[in-house]
Amino acid sequence: MPSRLVIELSIYPDEAALLDGLRRHEQHACTCLIKRLAPLVYGRALAILGDHDDAETVVQTTFIKACASLDDFRGDSGIAGWVYRIATNEALMLRRRARHHLPLAALADAAAPDDPLRTLLAGELRETLARALAQLPDSLRVVVQLRDIDHLSTDEAAQRLGISAGAVKVRLHRARARVRAILQEMGFER
Numbered sequence: 001m002p003s004r005l006v007i008e009l010s011i012y013p014d015e016a017a018l019l020d021g022l023r024r025h026e027q028h029a030c031t032c033l034i035k036r037l038a039p040l041v042y043g044r045a046l047a048i049l050g051d052h053d054d055a056e057t058v059v060q061t062t063f064i065k066a067c068a069s070l071d072d073f074r075g076d077s078g079i080a081g082w083v084y085r086i087a088t089n090e091a092l093m094l095r096r097r098a099r100h101h102l103p104l105a106a107l108a109d110a111a112a113p114d115d116p117l118r119t120l121l122a123g124e125l126r127e128t129l130a131r132a133l134a135q136l137p138d139s140l141r142v143v144v145q146l147r148d149i150d151h152l153s154t155d156e157a158a159q160r161l162g163i164s165a166g167a168v169k170v171r172l173h174r175a176r177a178r179v180r181a182i183l184q185e186m187g188f189e190r
Contacts, residue, residue: 015078018079041084042058048092048145058094066082085160140175140178143171144179148172
C-alpha cells in the first residue's frame with residue numbers, strides 16, 4: 001500500500017506566510033490553502049445549493065480557480081474572503097445552470113418532533129419562503145442567505161461579498177421588501 005503524503009498546516013504559520021508561499025508557487029502552498037479553507041467553501045456551497053455532490057464540485061472549481069488566479073488577488077481583503085467570494089460565485093453559477101433552489105431548512109425549523117401538524121406547517125412555510133426567495137435576483141438572495149440564514153453581521157457579509165456595509169443594508173432592505181410583496185401576491189397577508 002503506498003504511503004500517504006502528509007502536509008502540515010504549520011508550514012505556513014499565518015495567512016501572510018501562506019499568501020507569500022502561494023505567490024512563490026511553493027509546492028505545498030495550494031494544498032495548505034485547501035486544507036485551511038475547504039470547510040468554509042464547502043459550507044458556503046452547501047448553503048447555496050443544498051446538495052452535497054454539487055457542493056463538492058464547487059469546492060473543486062473554487063480551489064482550481066483560486067490557485068490558478070493568485071496573480072489577480074490584490075490583497076484588499078484576506079485570502080479567505082477572496083476564496084469565499086469565488087466559492088459564492090461558483091455556487092451561484094452552478095445553481096443558475098442547474099436551476100437549484102435555495103435550501104431554507106434553517107429558516108423555519110419551528111416544528112416540534114411530536115406534533116405532526118406543526119411539522120407539516122413548518123415544511124409548508126419553508127417551501128413558501130423558498131419559492132419567494134427563488135424569485136429574487138442573486139445579488140439580493142445571497143445577502144438574505146448571509147444575514148438572515150447564516151446570521152453573519154453586516155460587516156462580515158460585506159467582507160465576504162466584497163461590498164460596503166451600506167450596500168449590504170440596502171440590498172437586505174430591498175430583498176425583505178420584495179419577499180413581503182411576493183408573499184402578499186401568494187395570498188399571505190401581513
